[in-house]
Amino acid sequence: MFVLKLTLLSLLMAPGLLVYAENEITCYGSVQHLGCDTGVINVTSALYGRTDKSICSVGRPASETQNTACTLNIPIISARCNGFRQCEFKTDKLGSTDPCLGTFKYYNTTFTCMQGRVIVICEDGYSTLDCGNDVVDIINANYGRTDSTTCSTGLPSFILANTNCYASNTLSLVAAECNGKTSCTVHASYTIFNDPCIGISKYLTVSYRCLPVYTSVTCEGSNAALKCEAGVLDILSANFGRTDSTTCSAGRPRSQISNTKCYGNNTLAEVTNRCEGKSSCVVPATNSVFSDPCVGTYKYLSIRYSCRII
Ligand SMILES: *[C@@H]1O[C@H](CO)[C@@H](O)[C@H](O)[C@H]1NC(C)=O
Ligand SMILES: *[C@@H]1O[C@H](CO)[C@@H](O)[C@H](O)[C@H]1NC(C)=O
Numbered sequence: 617m618f619v620l621k622l623t624l625l626s627l628l629m630a631p632g633l634l635v636y637a638e639n640e641i642t643c644y645g646s647v648q649h650l651g652c653d654t655g656v657i658n659v660t661s662a663l664y665g666r667t668d669k670s671i672c673s674v675g676r677p678a679s680e681t682q683n684t685a686c687t688l689n690i691p692i693i694s695a696r697c698n699g700f701r702q703c704e705f706k707t708d709k710l711g712s713t714d715p716c717l718g719t720f721k722y723y724n725t726t727f728t729c730m731q732g733r734v735i736v737i738c739e740d741g742y743s744t745l746d747c748g749n750d751v752v753d754i755i756n757a758n759y760g761r762t763d764s765t766t767c768s769t770g771l772p773s774f775i776l777a778n779t780n781c782y783a784s785n786t787l788s789l790v791a792a793e794c795n796g797k798t799s800c801t802v803h804a805s806y807t808i809f810n811d812p813c814i815g816i817s818k819y820l821t822v823s824y825r826c827l828p829v830y831t832s833v834t835c836e837g838s839n840a841a842l843k844c845e846a847g848v849l850d851i852l853s854a855n856f857g858r859t860d861s862t863t864c865s866a867g868r869p870r871s872q873i874s875n876t877k878c879y880g881n882n883t884l885a886e887v888t889n890r891c892e893g894k895s896s897c898v899v900p901a902t903n904s905v906f907s908d909p910c911v912g913t914y915k916y917l918s919i920r921y922s923c924r925i926i
């Protein structure tokens with residue numbers, strides 16, 4: 617009984633298993649603040665409109681609060697907030713279109729806190745993201761400024777004044793540089809990202825997680841079956857050939873396993889084409905799928921992959 621209780625408790629306490637949905641309602645024009653005590657923000661719903669009569673109704677005429685069938689999805693909130701510990705913005709600066717003219721509206725954001733690491737690099741600095749044997753998966757990134765205190769020491773206030781500054785190409789550039797690598801170095805510089813607010817001192821915020829790498833080995837003639845329990849396949853490297861004399865060697869004559877420098881050039885492209893972004897895939901390890909890179913050698917298909925969470 618006692619043991620059972622302890623097990624249950626530790627299951628509940630294990631990070632990533634305990635998922636609270638938090639909800640933040642902000643009347644139009646006010647500041648919305650999202651934050652995670654542990655982990656980083658994962659927005660599950662961000663709506664603008666009105667589905668409730670009483671919320672944000674103080675001092676408003678009935679005509680502005682009667683329509684409770686008004687909602688619009690606001691994707692910019694997850695784009696800005698996902699992956700960060702804190703996220704704060706003035707709602708009238710979001711530039712949302714009006715889903716119901718004449719109704720006084722509010723922002724209704726629901727989010728959970730997921731596992732993730734966040735680093736902040738002040739203007740001109742470098743930082744290395746290191747996942748050891750695992751690979752980096754960038755959750756979000758922004759080069760700009762979203763508050764007046766981060767990276768502000770000793771700086772005059774006029775170069776900290778714009779706190780609504782986002783470089784739209786940050787995530788794609790950092791993801792291209794880092795995803796799937798065991799480590800990568802990022803540089804917080806206007807020479808790399810679009811400068812979204814000239815004259816303002818900026819910083820680079822990057823949130824990421826480390827994903828385990830799996831290896832699949834399939835002897836020639838069999839099928840490789842890849843599967844992600846959570847997320848989708850991200851193919852890191854693949855070779856149909858032979859790079860050692862022991863793998864898939866049982867019962868094979870020496871002549872078929874002695875060439876250990878056999879690389880199938882088209883393997884990565886072919887496996888990526890069949891598997892990337894899917895939750896599972898099957899790839900036959902045969903010469904008809906991959907052109908034969910070493911005639912007479914008995915080959916195997918080895919694939920390194922991770923499961924990217926989407
Ligand atoms: C974020 O939330 C969505 C919806 O609840 C979920 O499907 C997704 O897996 C979450 N992302 C991560 C990385 O946990
Ligand atoms: C906010 O959105 C959530 C999720 O979509 C919904 O369940 C809830 O009723 C909404 N709350 C208000 C006050 O509109």
Ligand SMILES: *[C@@H]1O[C@H](CO)[C@@H](O)[C@H](O)[C@H]1NC(C)=O
Nearest residue numbers: 879880881882907908909910
């Ligand atoms: C592999 O690449 C090399 C040079 O990059 C090329 O000479 C060779 O023909 C390619 N082999 C196959 C099977 O595509």
